[in-house]
Amino acid sequence: MAQRTVLVVLFDDAQSLDVTGPVEVFAGAEKHTPGTYRIRTASLDGAPVRTSSGLTVVPDQALADASGPDTLLVPGGQGTRHPDPRLIEWLRGHGPRARRLVSVCTGAVLLARAGLLDGRRATTHWAYCDRLARDHPAVDVDPDPIYIRDGHVATSAGVTSGIDLALALVEEDLDRDAALTVARHLVVFLRRPGNQAQFSVQLAAQTARREPLRELQQWVTEHPGADLSVESLAARAGFSPRHFARAFHAETGTTPGRYVDGVRLEHARRLLEDTGDGVEEVSRASGYGTPEAMRRAFVKALGTPPAEYRRRFRPAPAH
DSSP states (O other): OOOEEEEEEOOTTOOHHHHHHHHHHHHHHHHHSTTSEEEEEEESSSOOEEOTTSOEEOOSEEGGGOOOOSEEEEOOSGGGSSOOHHHHHHHHHHGGGSSEEEEOTTHHHHHHHTTSSTTSEEOOOGGGHHHHHHHOTTSEEOSSBSEEEETTEEEEOSTTHHHHHHHHHHHHHSOHHHHHHHHHHHTOOSOOOTTSBSSOHHHHSOOOSSHHHHHHHHHHHHOTTSOOOHHHHHHHHTSOHHHHHHHHHHHHSSOHHHHHHHHHHHHHHHHHHHOOOOHHHHHHHTTOOSHHHHHHHHHHHHSSOHHHHHHHHSOOOOO
16 A cells, blocks of 8 residues: 555644644554655745644645645644635645545535535535635535545544544555554544534534523433423423414524424433444333434434444444
């Protein structure tokens, strides 16, 4: 297997974890399978850069001296707000030459400015998705997934999702065992698929202002198998069903039904990933009642049935 060069672009006010997270993943894969990756860092003039956290990083070389990498990785951070025009020009000229073009967090903004995301589906940190879509209408921005692969271009959401994406790339280059070994060493999960939402259900929904509704949100997440009909939830919160539905939507930004659907799907996914419980048992525990009802929910939301989801995303047992 030919050694793959991973070139990480550096600039002032980059997010340090956008750089070090993926680098640690590729470095771990190199230790697992020597000769796999050659990791290089480069800034515009080869000078040290100061990240947004104050950490100074000394690059290996100047971008002008960097030969065509296999994987070109662009981090995000505050430095993407007003980038040096020379950096955008370098990306425009060299980005298409890489076999694989990768961005972490708002690194997607730099790729978009260089025209490298035009006509492609992409994501970035949730707080910048609207701006990316507004400023670059030729880019199909999806704010939900933690990372997206579109041809040879891969974009990821905020900060730690860069680690998820890097692990997926290692699995693609080597195999699942190598990626699992790296994930265990870093004490992170290797089961966050790219289409997983950037937020859990609780984080995605707003927290209700009124205490009865706020407490009810938490109760629902802890009891996905209970009777979670509007009538039952309204009674628990001390509202009439009609008043409850209106108040819940006004304060959380979603309907009770959608919130419950998200909680049950998230709970079922965790059980499929973390336990050996059968599909029928998981469906009951998650409030679906029957395996068929759970299958329909999975296919609708994730495009895959529960058994296939488990096969793809449950970690292999440690040896």
